[in-house]
Amino acid sequence: xxxxxxxxxxxxxxxxxxxxxxxxxxxxxxxxNQAGGVFVFKNNxxxxxxxxxxxxxxxxxxxxxxxxxxxAGNNATNSVDAYFLDYANYSNGGAPVPHEFVNxxxxxxxxxxxxxxxxNFPNGQYPNLSGFSAQQALLGYxxxxxxxxxxxxxxxxxxxxxxxxxxTNYYQTNDIYxxxxxxxxxxxxxxxxxxxxxxxxxxxxxxxxxxxxxxFYETNNGALTSNETISSIGFNNELYTxxxxxxxxxxxxxxxTDNFRLGVAxxxxxxxxxxxxxxxxxxxxxQAAGGxxxxxxxxxxxxxxYESYTLQTPDxxxxxxxxxxxxxxxxxxxxxxxxxxxxxxxPSSAGFGGLNNEIDNTLTSTSELRIGGEYKxxxxxxxxxYRYEGSPYKNGITVGELNSYxxxxxxxxxxxxxxxxxxxLERDSNQGFFTRGFTDGANITSKLNNVTMTLLFxx
Numbered sequence: 162x163x164x165x166x167x168x169x170x171x172x173x174x175x176x177x178x179x180x181x182x183x184x185x186x187x188x189x190x191x192x193x194n195q196a197g198g199v200f201v202f203k204n205n206x207x208x209x210x211x212x213x214x215x216x217x218x219x220x221x222x223x224x225x226x227x228x229x230x231x232x233a234g235n236n237a238t239n240s241v242d243a244y245f246l247d248y249a250n251y252s253n254g255g256a257p258v259p260h261e262f263v264n265x266x267x268x269x270x271x272x273x274x275x276x277x278x279x280x281n282f283p284n285g286q287y288p289n290l291s292g293f294s295a296q297q298a299l300l301g302y303x304x305x306x307x308x309x310x311x312x313x314x315x316x317x318x319x320x321x322x323x324x325x326x327x328x329t330n331y332y333q334t335n336d337i338y339x340x341x342x343x344x345x346x347x348x349x350x351x352x353x354x355x356x357x358x359x360x361x362x363x364x365x366x367x368x369x370x371x372x373x374x375x376x377f378y379e380t381n382n383g384a385l386t387s388n389e390t391i392s393s394i395g396f397n398n399e400l401y402t403x404x405x406x407x408x409x410x411x412x413x414x415x416x417x418t419d420n421f422r423l424g425v426a427x428x429x430x431x432x433x434x435x436x437x438x439x440x441x442x443x444x445x446x447x448q449a450a451g452g453x454x455x456x457x458x459x460x461x462x463x464x465x466x467y468e469s470y471t472l473q474t475p476d477x478x479x480x481x482x483x484x485x486x487x488x489x490x491x492x493x494x495x496x497x498x499x500x501x502x503x504x505x506x507x508p509s510s511a512g513f514g515g516l517n518n519e520i521d522n523t524l525t526s527t528s529e530l531r532i533g534g535e536y537k538x539x540x541x542x543x544x545x546x547y548r549y550e551g552s553p554y555k556n557g558i559t560v561g562e563l564n565s566y567x568x569x570x571x572x573x574x575x576x577x578x579x580x581x582x583x584x585x586l587e588r589d590s591n592q593g594f595f596t597r598g599f600t601d602g603a604n605i606t607s608k609l610n611n612v613t614m615t616l617l618f619x620x
Contacts, residue, residue, distance in 0.1 A: 162620040164198035169613045171225055179234030179333070179603035190227040192342075194613060196220050199349070210355045217349040224343035226371050232594075232603035233334040239601055240331050241379050241394055242323040245301025247598030249319040252298070254289030257318045260309055262295045263302035271303050275461035291512065293465070296441070303459045304445040306391055322447065323391045324383025334378045335594045335603070341371035347410075359414040367406035367431055374399050377594060385450040392454070395444040404435035404469070414481075424481035430503075433472040439465045471507040475499050490536040500526035501553040523559070527551040533567075542571040544582070561589035569613075578617040585610055 174187040197219025204212050250257050265274050278295040298319070301307045307319040344367070351361035380393040412426035442460040476499070483493040501524040506513035533546035548565040552558075569582030586609040593600035 162198075162200045163617055164620065165615060165617040166196040167194040167613060167615040168192070169194040169222075169225075169611055171227075172610045173228055174608045174610075175228070175230045176606045176608070177230060177232040177603045178605075179232040179335075180236055182234035184231050184233050186229045186231040188227050188229045190225060192222050192225055193220075194222055197347075211352055212355065213353045215349070215351045217347075217351075219347045219349070221345045221347065222342055223345050223367075226339050226341040226343070228337075228339045230337045230603075230605060231334070232336075232605075234332075234603070236331045236333050236601060239599055240321075240323045240325075240381065241333070241377060241396065241595070241599045242301070242306050242321045242391070244595045244598035245297055245306050246319055246321060248294045249298035249301060249307055252290055252294035253287060257316065258290065258295050258298040259287070260311055260315060263299045263309070264311075271299070271459060272461040272463055275299055276463045279463065279465045296465075300396075300441065300443045300459055304394070304443040304457050305389070305447050306394065306443075306445060322389065323394075324381055324386075326383060329381055329383045331379050331381045334376075336376045338374045338376075339372065341369070343367065343369045343371075357416045359416075361410075361412045363410040365408045365410065365431075367408065367433065369402065369404055369406070369433065369435070371402045372400070373402075375594075385448055387450055389447045389449045389452070389455070391445055391447050393446045397442045399440045401438040402435055404433050406431045406433035406472075408432070420485045420487075422481075422483045422485070424479075424483075426479040426481070428477040428479070430476045431474040433474070434469055435472055436469050437465075437467045439467070470513070473503075473505040473507065475501055475503040488537065490534065493531075493533045495529075495531040497529040497531075498526060499529070502526065523555055524553050525555045527553050540573040542573070542580075544569040544571070546584075548586075558591050560592075563588045576619045578615075578619075580613075580615040580617070582613045582615075583611070584613075 168191070170189070170191050172187065172189045174185060176183065176185045197217060199215050199217035201213060201215045204214075248258070249263075252258060262274070262278060265271060275296055278299060279292045298307075302309070302319070305322055308322055309319055310317040346366045346368075347363045348365075349361060349363050351359065353359045375398045377396045378394070381391075383390060383392075408431040409429045410426065412424065414422055414424040416422050440461075440463065443457075444459070445457045446454050447457070448454050477497055478499075479495055479497040481493065481495045483491055485491045502521050504520050504524065506516055506520075509517065527550060529548070529550040531546065531548045533544065535542055535544045537543075544567075546567040548563070548567070550563040552561050554560055563586065565584055565586040567582060567584035569580060571578060571580040586607075588607050590605045590607065591602050592605075593602040
């Protein structure tokens with residue numbers, strides 16, 4: 162019978178390279194990594210092969226979302242105006258968003274119109290236009306990033322007010338600040354047959370709580386003309402995602418010989434029911450030659466609360482082998498397979514069909530290799546390990562390969578055990594600041610240092 166608790170200190174550093182400009186940011190957090198206990202019941206009847214059964218419960222912080230990434234650089238080609246133009250000109254079944262959705266009427270405020278668009282779509286009149294798409298067009302127009310010709314063409318496409326030209330550069334910064342966790346509570350039952358075959362099962366309840374704040378800023382060196390042009394843009398998004406999930410795990414270990422073991426484990430899909438809340442604000446400055454600087458503050462102060470949806474994460478198989486060197490140590494190898502392309506958002510009627518197709522086209526199956534060893538010197542244990550995981554993306558760039566190294570030591574005081582471990586993880590990624598229109602992004606190298614301490618008490 163055992164109970165244990167683990168604490169971790171995680172330090173992540175993100176090095177960013179955006180069009181040759183290098184920046185870095187880091188975040189440090191102290192978390193309760195896991196806590197749990199297991200109770201073993203023995204069957205002393207020598208005529209029954211099933212000689213043990215155990216029942217356990219654990220809490221685990223499976224993901225710590227505390228992170229910050231800052232990117233900055235000069236973009237000689239693209240402005241963030243492309244994000245708003247793409248939504249404004251191509252979201253209505255390939256046609257521009259109706260001008261009535263970006264112009265306030267009478268005493269109507271921008272907040273009123275923004276809230277109306279978010280709560281009244283989709284509808285029968287514009288079946289191909291979502292409320293979110295219309296909201297992005299509204300923000301861009303009310304922030305004077307875009308213009309329309311209502312007099313000569315009520316259905317005209319939107320045009321930009323951001324200066325363009327061969328010598329125009331856009332200095333851009335993007336700050337991503339995230340907080341939250343993904344936790345798992347597991348209820349376990351396991352048994353052994355003649356101490357040669359071990360079987361176990363977990364029922365898992367997942368809880369996720371994730372907050373992500375992004376602040377994008379852009380300024381340009383475009384020459385002023387007689388018409389007002391945009392000189393700077395600030396665009397902020399606050400996303401809150403929360404919900405619950407369920408999964409199960411099955412595993413078996415066979416003692417082939419007294420020293421050699423083989424194992425297999427299956428981790429099911431996790432079925433999440435999730436909720437999203439989003440708030441946005443836009444700030445711009447514009448100026449004409451010889452004219453004053455004019456500020457526009459488009460802050461609707463509205464939180465979009467979306468209907469719940471289901472996320473099904475991919476399942477996973479793990480195959481393992483271990484060799485025990487008497488009482489002096491062990492060597493263990495795990496090989497895991499997971500197909501990220503099997504992730505699904507539901508229901509498809511909520512507009513997730515395109516997203517699921519994108520997942521299928523961009524994500525792939527990946528393998529993970531873990532190698533670990535332990536050497537014992539009386540009560541002292543010395544440990545080391547290596548972990549490799551392939552890229553879940555077919556292009557191998559959006560999120561790259563993962564490499565990790567670990568070392569640790571443990572000491573057995575008898576009824577109490579103390580373990581310390583250090584792990585280092587490094588991974589490259591390149592994800593666009595926005596999902597459409599303006600998709601430029603920075604090359605990020607993330608380096609995670611994790612120090613973990615476990616206290617284990619035998620009862």
